[in-house]
Amino acid sequence: MQEIQRVAIVGAGAMGGMYAAHFAEAGFEVVFVASGERAARLRDGLTVNGTPLLADVVDAESPGDATAADLMIFAVKDQHLNEAIREAEVIVGSQTIVLSVMNGLDSEERIAHGLACTLDRRRVLLCIALAMDAEREGRDIRFRQAGKLVFGHPRNDEPDEVVTAVQRALTRAQLAWETPADMRHELWWKFMVNVGMNQTSAVLRAPYGALQPDGDPRSLMSALIDEVVLVAAAEGVPMTEADVERWHRVLANQPAEGWTSMAQDVLAGRPTEVETFAGRMVALGEKHGIPVPYNQAMLWILRSTTPH
Numbered sequence: 001m002q003e004i005q006r007v008a009i010v011g012a013g014a015m016g017g018m019y020a021a022h023f024a025e026a027g028f029e030v031v032f033v034a035s036g037e038r039a040a041r042l043r044d045g046l047t048v049n050g051t052p053l054l055a056d057v058v059d060a061e062s063p064g065d066a067t068a069a070d071l072m073i074f075a076v077k078d079q080h081l082n083e084a085i086r087e088a089e090v091i092v093g094s095q096t097i098v099l100s101v102m103n104g105l106d107s108e109e110r111i112a113h114g115l116a117c118t119l120d121r122r123r124v125l126l127c128i129a130l131a132m133d134a135e136r137e138g139r140d141i142r143f144r145q146a147g148k149l150v151f152g153h154p155r156n157d158e159p160d161e162v163v164t165a166v167q168r169a170l171t172r173a174q175l176a177w178e179t180p181a182d183m184r185h186e187l188w189w190k191f192m193v194n195v196g197m198n199q200t201s202a203v204l205r206a207p208y209g210a211l212q213p214d215g216d217p218r219s220l221m222s223a224l225i226d227e228v229v230l231v232a233a234a235e236g237v238p239m240t241e242a243d244v245e246r247w248h249r250v251l252a253n254q255p256a257e258g259w260t261s262m263a264q265d266v267l268a269g270r271p272t273e274v275e276t277f278a279g280r281m282v283a284l285g286e287k288h289g290i291p292v293p294y295n296q297a298m299l300w301i302l303r304s305t306t307p308h
C-alpha cells in the first residue's frame with residue numbers, strides 16, 4: 001500500500017494554504033511549487049489563521065533535484081491552470097497521485113492530459129471541495145471551516161489502492177472526506193453550486209448571509225441553478241430537487257459573514273472564474289439549444305466589470 005508523506009501544492013492561496021496547514025500540522029512534508037518572482041515571494045512565508053506556515057518552496061524554473069511528490073494538489077484559479085501544470089511537472093513522478101480542489105468541470109481532464117507523459121490517467125482522481133470558507137488577504141489565509149473533500153474515480157465501486165492512500169492521508173491530516181459511487185454527478189453538483197452561489201455573490205458583492213434567507217439574492221441564485229439543471233439533463237447528468245436541497249442545507253451552515261472565492265476576487269479587483277462558470281454554461285446552452293439568459297447576463301456583467 002502506497003503511503004503518502006510528501007505533499008506538493010501548486011497555488012498557495014486560500015485553499016492551498018488551508019490544506020498545507022493541515023498536512024504540515026499532521027507531520028507531512030509539505031512543499032509549494034511556483035516559479036520566479038511568485039516562488040521568491042512564497043519563501044517569505046504565509047500565515048494561516050494567524051500561525052506562520054513553514055513549507056519548502058520548489059521554484060519550477062530552478063528545481064534542482066526536487067524529489068517527486070506522493071500527492072500533488074492543484075489549487076490555482078482556472079485561468080492559471082495551464083501554467084500550473086507546466087510547473088507541477090518538476091515534482092510529479094510516475095507514482096504521484098493528483099487531486100484538484102479547483103472548481104469547474106474539467107480541471108482533472110486538463111491535468112491528466114498535461115501530465116500524460118509521466119502519469120497514468122487513473123492517478124488523477126476526480127475531486128470537489130465543499131463547504132469551506134477559505135479566504136486570503138495578501139499573505140494571510142483564514143478559514144473558519146475546512147469543509148470536506150469528495151473524491152475518487154468516476155465510479156468508486158471497487159476498493160482501490162490509490163483512493164485508499166488518499167483516504168488515509170486525509171484522515172491523518174484531520175480533513176473530512178467522502179468517496180461516493182458517482183463522481184461525475186458530484187462534479188456537476190458542485191458546478192451547479194458555483195454557477196448559482198459564486199456568481200450571485202460576485203455580482204452582488206454579497207457574503208453567504210445575503211443568500212441564506214428568501215429574498216432577491218437567493219432568487220437570482222435559484223434562477224442560475226435552474227439553468228444548470230436543464231443543461232445537466234441534456235448532458236446526461238440528472239439533477240433533482242434533492243440535489244438543490246442538499247446545497248440549501250450546506251448554505252444554511254456556511255458562516256453568514258464568509259465570502260465565496262469569486263466574491264473575494266471581485267472585492268480584490270482580481271480576474272474571476274466567470275468563463276469557467278457562465279462562459280461554460282453559455283457554450284453548453286448553445287450546444288443543446290437551451291436558453292440560459294441568467295448566465296448570459298452574468299457573463300456580460302462580470303466581463304464588463306472585472307479584469308480579464
Ligand SMILES: NC(=O)C1=CN([C@@H]2O[C@H](COP(=O)(O)OP(=O)(O)OC[C@H]3O[C@@H](n4cnc5c(N)ncnc54)[C@H](OP(=O)(O)O)[C@@H]3O)[C@@H](O)[C@H]2O)C=CC1
Nearest residue numbers: 011012013014015034075076080083084101102103134261
Ligand atoms: N476559497 C474557497 O473557499 C474555495 C475555492 N475553490 C476553488 O479552488 C481554487 C483555488 O481557489 P482559492 O484558493 O480561493 O484561490 P486564491 O486566488 O486564493 O489562490 C490561488 C493561488 O494560486 C496562485 N497561483 C496562480 N498561478 C500560479 C502558478 N502558475 N503557480 C503557482 N501558484 C499560482 C496565486 O498566487 P498569486 O496570488 O501570486 O497570483 C494564489 O496564491 C479555485 O478554482 C476556486 O474556485 C473551491 C472551493 C472553495
Ligand SMILES: CC(C)(CO)C(=O)C(=O)O
Nearest residue numbers: 130131132197260261262
Ligand atoms: C461552494 C463554495 C461557495 C464554498 O465551498 C465555493 O466553491 C467557492 O467559494 O468557490
